[in-house]
Amino acid sequence: MDATLPLAPPPGFRKAIPDKVKLQVVIRQDSKCSSCGQRLGKLVDTEFDHIPAVQLRCWDPEAKDTVPPSNDVEHIFAKHVDCHAAKTFGSKASKRGADVTEIARTKRIAKDTEEFRRRMLAKVDPDVEMPREKRPKRAWPKRSFPKRGKHEGTRSRDQEGGAAADG
Template structure:
């Protein structure tokens, strides 16, 4: 069947980017920000962005690394602090497409997909525990007002008085 790879690296996985990799990235970009194409400043004012984000990559348990590798020079980009924050957290107007939003969305979809998969496997397995039957929902019962034969003929706006016509 299909080879199953865990969707994301384990909790706490994050390799520090070596200085040699950072230098190669900056030289590859000609010391320009990958987003705004302006000159990068000091190394302290520069952040390195993984594309795609590490939590959106598949995990290879044999290599104990992501696919592509976490510190691959070709999947890291040097950016200004504010340019990196815009990609990671999104703008105030829209969070869609931001790394944090996409990571949460991917985790939610993976959880829902796994729950669906488990339900489908349980349906086909005759030895699985039978699920308890849910009681059928019924419409609420509200009795109609009881009226006499003559009371049913009057129009809505008329109120009945206890006596016959006066």
């Protein structure tokens, strides 16, 4: 069974949104921001958000586009610049759920899954060459601890009490 995971778009993939699509999106939204509901101002103050984010979509190598297509009118929303930034980068209090955080999380999980898959395949097929894993750094210092005798350097409770009573 050779199940392949859906790939993310290649690095740097980003199709420009045509003006026709932008106009269709603004008309669909009745010239209101999809986040806050306020009227959209000038085109300079308006940004277009892909939902789901382009980097979170699966890549179709035959069409050389994402699934759903990156410039699909139904998956693009017009927003104010600050509303779009809040969704893309998250709030100051929490980054969870922000596009940038989810993209990084998805890439990390995909990498871990692929490493796990390779290890499992190597167990089944010993001919598969596994990349050598780096050993983690030692948690303990390399130098040895000072050696002491069995009773050297320790004081009994009687000795501590006697010294305190004399002082």
